[in-house]
Amino acid sequence: MTTPSLNDVVEAAHELWPVSLAQDWDASGLVSGHPDAPVDRVLFAVDAVQGTAREAIDAECQLLITHHPLLMRGASFLPSSNDKGRVLHTLIEGGCGLLASHTNADSMLGGVSDALIEACGVESARPLGDPEGETGIGRVGDLPHETTLGDLARRLASVLVPTAGGLRVAGPKDGTVRRVAVCGGAGDSLFDEVRHAGADVYVTADLRHHPASEARERALIDGGAPYLIDCSHFASEELWLAHGARMLQENLAGKGFEVEILLSSVNTDPWDFVIVPEDVPVSASTDPEGSGYAR
Ligand SMILES: [Zn+2]
Incomplete structure (x- = not known):
């Protein structure tokens, strides 16, 4: 078993989730990274945010694979002082590439x-x-x-x-x-x-x-x-991380490549708490077969 290059891992990912299956408006693919750099550890996450970028660097990963593209709507300015630029700088300075597998991974x-x-x-x-x-x-x-x-x-x-x-x-x-x-x-x-x-x-x-x-x-x-x-959008897609990681690991192993694949433990759902109106009278549902939840 040998250590693959970043390009070997990207090729394997694109065999599993062909970019041709991505929607026209999508931005799936390799965002950053040196194609020739060796990759022995990969982190899978739903979102490319500062928390998962730091997690990848702290775990000494050379590639972060996310479901959501960091630059879905394009970007002209990426200084480390803006939100997207900060994520990209963290990854590049930490020697970690970034790959997005979005609607191609939805479709397959x-x-x-x-x-x-x-x-x-x-x-x-x-x-x-x-x-x-x-x-x-x-x-x-x-x-x-x-x-x-x-x-x-x-x-x-x-x-x-x-x-x-x-x-x-x-x-x-x-x-x-x-x-x-x-x-x-x-x-x-x-x-x-x-x-x-x-x-x-x-x-x-x-x-x-x-x-x-x-x-x-x-x-x-x-x-x-x-x-x-x-x-939760995040929770509905987080389930895929284990599936995706297993498929990628098997594909690479079949080619004689050894890679450790980690699953992110950062919860990137943006919400922190909810207030449920326990003491507020709940009006009857307008649905005659309804559950009685407030509308
Ligand atoms: Zn999504």
Whole structure:
């Protein structure tokens, strides 16, 4: 077994998550680093922020692989005094490269939404946007046994990394669920696909008021489903880190390369605490089958 170069690791990552599968607006790929530099330790994280950059340097990693691109919307100025520049300077000065595997890792089999739907208990899933294909955004599949919305939410809460906001659920706690649709990260553009797939529940993150409210209003006309489970964007994607690390390690080992791959333990969910209105009377839900949560 030999030590790979940074370029060897990037090539392996791009075999697993081809950049050709990334969306046009995305910025997946190698952000910084010397292609010829040897890499014997890699850190996997969801976000390229100062906390994970420091974590990579402190653990003596030569490559940080993140799901979210640091420079998604481009940048003209990267002095160490601005937020993005500080992260990049930390990495470059610490001798650590940066690679982003974003919508290409969402799309590929074994990707971000596969990890999320597996955590829901679904054993076999297909892409939500392209049911015939093998790649694409989101996943849908059936649970081996029917369960309730409340139990599925509790199961997810027990496997997702804990975050301040927890989970928000729309629908009756005892509502029956069997077909589960998921999209790791912000998935409010996929409601048509979720309905088309006949999902009983949609698990995603960052659901805003209007898309969520409109989806529930429409679901009530259609009989109540799909219910919604809204989790932390970070937590919904953090599940993938272990999958991604294992796939990369196996790919490299198959080529005779030895690399240690670490998973970030920095929680990059931006929220720190929530106030739950325990003592405030909660108005009845407008949903006749609703859970009674305040709207
Ligand atoms: Zn994301």
